[in-house]
Amino acid sequence: MLTVSESTMIRNLAFPFVCVLWLTYSSVLPVMAQKPTKPAPPTPEEEFRSIEGKWHVLLAHEADANLTDRPEYKNSSVTLSDKQLHWSSADGKTLFSAACNWKHVGKPAWDVDLTPTSDTKEQTTLPGIAVLYDKDILKISWRRTNLDKGRATNFNGNKEHTFLLLSRNPSAKPSGKASLVGQWQMLAALDDSFDKLGSGRRSAVAIFETDSFAAWKSSPSAKGSGYTGGYVLDNSHQPTRIKFNITFPPPGSGATPTPKDGMVPGILEFLDDDTLRLCYRESGWKSTDPPEARQYPEGFYSDGNINLWILRRAKP
Incomplete structure (x- = not known):
């Protein structure tokens, strides 16, 4: 059993230690309580x-x-x-x-x-x-x-x-070996000369597989897309012709319906290996016209019948 003098000595030794511990903890509290500050927005x-x-x-x-x-x-x-x-x-x-x-x-x-x-x-x-x-x-x-x-x-x-x-970057001369297959960021999508992407929709993409595509997805991971179907390239013409076979939206339906057979004629050209322009005719034919009678666009522009997309290969 401790004597009175021994107990007093222990208390005297412990008190300074407790004070130091309290001061150390209290000085840390404000730092711990502070939330990380966000960088100031640009002026x-x-x-x-x-x-x-x-x-x-x-x-x-x-x-x-x-x-x-x-x-x-x-x-x-x-x-x-x-x-x-x-x-x-x-x-x-x-x-x-x-x-x-x-x-x-x-x-x-x-x-x-x-x-x-x-x-x-x-x-x-x-x-x-x-x-x-x-x-x-x-x-x-x-x-x-x-x-x-x-x-x-x-x-x-x-x-x-x-x-x-x-x-910001100039277009390099295309190598002639660029492939359409891959994921493309949509930079502009002109319909009646109006850019439907506007100032937003930076994540919109078009994805081309070997013989199928899913275009105008709001993001690479989005489940739905604006257009889906198949396609066939014809490199015997300059610019290259692309024949779309639209399966969605259902052919013959929508505000600007595709023909009931789904065939839509277009052209494409690589500005460089990673930048592409694609133009297709969405209207301007008779409903009774056979597929071979539908004219391909004669240039890369947009008006009441023709749409124009500018795309670049999505960065990994």
Whole structure:
């Protein structure tokens, strides 16, 4: 049994230890209670830096026509600053130039007013929109006629608008050995010259197997898709012809029904081994026309009868 003096000595030794332990624990408590802080969202100025500089034109669509199929627009580029949009040909000639006024309206999206460079005193401002669709893909569209209708509210390349699909990376020359088989990210999907992907749907994909496809899936893991069926390629023509055999939506049904036999004619072309444009005719024939009477698109554009997709091979 401990004596009184021994008990007192133990208490005197234990008290400082308990105090040190309490101080140590209490100093840790605030750190333990703090939640990890999220990085601050980028400022509008920081977001604008992500679109400054040089971009390469994948698609330039206006008045229901694809300008990039014209010689002077092939391999053209657009340079952006906070004050100007300058579009130049591959040999450096100016195709279009405009003073710009940008207004940040989203993450990352802008309203933009373009005042084309002109020798005349009258200056017209073209209201438009822009969005960084992916970190290296930019979409810009502006109204070019009927300005009283106001700012464009979607990405459109019809008779009233211009639509640019831009990439940070230039297209390399295709090797001639690229395969359609694989998973493709959908960058633009023009129907009646209107981009149905808009500013969202970045995860939308088209998946091609050896002889079947599933297109317009909202994501690679999504169960459903907008279109499914089979296809046959004909490389004896330039550009390559693709004959779709649509099985879903059921042929003969829907707002724009496919023929009851499901056959839809299209064309495709590799811009480089990992970038593809695909065009198909969705209407413009008589219901009594046999499959061989349905005309293939004569170019890569969109109008009331023809749809145009721009795709790039999905990154692993």
